[in-house]
Amino acid sequence: MNLPKLPLRFLEWFCPDDLLEGILGDLEEKFAEDVSNRSMRKARWHFRWNVIRLFHPSILFRNPMRLSPGPAEMVVRHIQTTSRQMWRNPFYSIVTLAGLSVTTAFVFLTLLFIRKEQSFDQFHQNKNQIFRVYQEIKNAETGTVIRKSAVTPVPLAEGLANSFSGIQNYTRLASSTATVYQEAEPFTETVHFADAAFLDMFDFPLLQGNLANALTDPLDLVLSPDIAVKYFGQGNPLGQELRLTLNDTTITTIVRAVLDPRKAESSIPFDFILPIDQYQQIVSKDLFDSYAYGLLENYIQLATGIEPKDFGKRLRTTRILEQDENSNQQVFYGLQPLSQIHLADEVTGNALYTSPQKLYFLMILAILVITIAGMNFIILSTSQALGRFREIGVRKTLGAQGFQLWWQLMVESSFICILAASLGVFLAWWLTPLFGQLTGSPLTFQPGWGAFGILLLVMLLVALTTSLLEARIILRTRVQDALSGKNKNGKTRNTLNDGFVVLQFALSIALVLGALTIRRQMQYILHKDLGFDKERLLEIALPATSSTDNNLHLVKRFAALVQKNKQVLAVSASMNNSSEPWTELIFAQSDGEKEKIFYNQIDANYLSTMGIELVDGRNFTPDGNNASSAILVNETLVRHFHWDNPINKEIPGKNFTGSHRIIGVVKDFHFSSLHQQIAPLILSLDLEPVASGISGVSTHVWPANLYQILVRIGPGDLEPILNNLESTWRSMVPDQAFSYQFVDDALKNKYAEEARWEKAMDWASLFAVGIAWLGLLSLMRLSVRKKTREIGIRKVLGSSIPAVVTLLTRKFFWLVLIGSLVAWPVAWLLLGKWLNTFSYRIELSPWSFVLVGLAVLIFTTGTIGFQSWQASRANPVDSLKQE
Amino acid sequence: MVDHLGEFEELMLTMVAILDQEAYGNAIVQAVKDQLDRNVNLSAVHITLYRLQDKGLVTSEMGGATTNRGGRRKRFFRITNAGKRKLNELQEQRLKLWKMLPELKFVVR
Known part of the structure; x- marks a missing residue:
């Protein structure tokens, strides 16, 4: 008979043996009948259908007596046993599940975050052929790298394209602020400048318009959709005019295209793109053509078939510039792949980046947390295994082999883990927005x-x-011992568990120490005396006109008007503001070295307005009778040149022609990030005294001019004074937006990233410590419970409650101590390393280490003491009855 | 006493009683087809017979060796005394209800 093979085998598999013969016989009889009465095909179909109909509970459940059930059935049984076990011990089940699932959520979110950061800039089709060019300046003699930056001169990309074959396309990308008008109302906006090739090289999705002729005419404009809506509402922006002012030139541009910047996954977040030629309105023609000034980013696209490595080598070995004979500095150029600039913090430009350290940090934290949770799970399960020796003993007696026992345990653990993981993924989905807030980058829950x-x-x-x-x-346990519920071979397990517990204590202590230290350092930074008074100090952006005199005049008129209000204590002006890096001037020395000195152009009221102390010499006088050669310097500069008496000295420099004199020295104040040491600084009323010695500039703000009004406000309500300032501003400069910031807010923003990470670290450590405690708590509970009988016997024999408590607590005391000894040196080293990235930092104090260790000790002994106290108070009769 | 029987169970029980010594899966299917012109599925018949066996209404035993069905023996079902009682009881119940009906008249509307 040609019974269909597969259904036949299936039937033989699931059908109880005693029923099989009768059933199969009937089926075969019917099959033969069908073959002769109908057709083979019909017969086979009937057979299949009948087998499926027989796969029915009332047949399947006639199987109970089989001694070797199939593997799938065994898995189901094991899961059954596991769930029973879990119901029976709700405390441990909840601890295990909660620990593992919360951990899963954390790890999952971390993975999401990392994946998101890695996905930046990956949507450009030519991402592997597009590179950002960076500049590396090396000391020719020692070979040490002096500076690496992706902010490079304007003509660089064009120069490379002319002297190297293999560059298919290039674009420059600069940014600046501009005043943009909607009707007559001015807004301050960040605008970008790029070559037309920008639109070819990058794959930002085109929403409206045509890329072919966008950015070819000097008055072309490309917008992001948000900005298109802001200025043109829901109407069609294409072909519309938009008026904007760059420095003091107002141009009327025409919208050619709307391009989606995909800000969530792009390091180049643009809103307006103008043709690169318009950048000459921002920087002068000679800067625009010079190789001496790093002003913007240069991107090149290599032709297909050009190996980036080979090209990089050619780039490195070829002299692009005629280098100064005397200079002992060498300039090299290198390439950064577009797909990597988001996670490169070694060489940075204007593009957004995330420090890869943060990703490592998160990853390490995730690994730590999962280690802790995993250890908890292991400790708890193995301790639980103790209570199941009897079950295991029975299984062994019935002939369970080692592999089968292991398989049972594997199924159980996998079941719990996967259950917890599912809960965790759900939790992750729920927590995604919160996590996005904590890390400062919105996340969407789209796990791959x-x-x-x-x-x-x-x-x-x-x-x-x-x-x-x-x-x-379990396998080490002899069956007799197992059946009598004793565990004689527990020695190894205990050492192992103790090891885990020590590690948990160590991790908890280290994490608490880390969180505390980071918090103290941030507090230190946020409240450090900066050398000037940052409270109630206002910065108002001045229009970027090309003439210092115009702005100085404007400041004077503005000051005269607003100082009628007694609440305005002082008004001054400055070139650089508190939120951005200050201008750095480079002075060539006669020995070929280059001195880099920070520079700020100010007016005569600067020191008094800012609250900066003068320590030597004299200040500028506000009456206007200042020698044109006068400059102020800070203490660091004096120390830098090892001067005893700096007054009337000159800054050393090859091209200086005796154009300046130091008239005074100001006390050091923090004008850059607290990550960096205070650097040498020159303050002057205009650039003229030092202009002749400048051989290069690195800055966001150029040319030198007054760009900020500083207003010091006295005590009292801020609201009326701000209104007063704004109305005065509007009457004087109607075509420039009144955009201001409070210096203390700006400084807070400067460290916002750090503050946010501090918060994230706080939460994460709290969380990790919580998980560790959850595990330790249940372990302590278990260890006390295990000793219930012993406690009972001791009490019967006359032991006091304190003696019993001491007995149980002693071991944990030692474990905490060992844990501390492990944690302290590691934490000391790592935290010291982190603190070293700050130039201004707190000292690590051994006392805080001891204190944290002590706190953990008290908490632990307290917990276990309480539990053992409870246990020892119980009537010995009850506890001895237990077995 | 055993609890309620479904329609199909009752049918199977009756068939087993009718076929007396010859009641096995295929014979029952065939008999239902012959007597009632109703197609029943062989698997359903088997499943129901085992259920009846659980309820103690039928018993089964294997018959002698055969030649036409791969040499496999048939499982013959026989009605037990409990089964007979059940059939009787069902019959009585039905009669009792039948008598309570007012005379059935088919009205032409």
């Missing part, structure tokens, strides 16, 4: 298969470790 894959792998790894460890303990 990779994340799930990693998660599953990690969970299976945890399950595997747990089950192997459990199996080891």
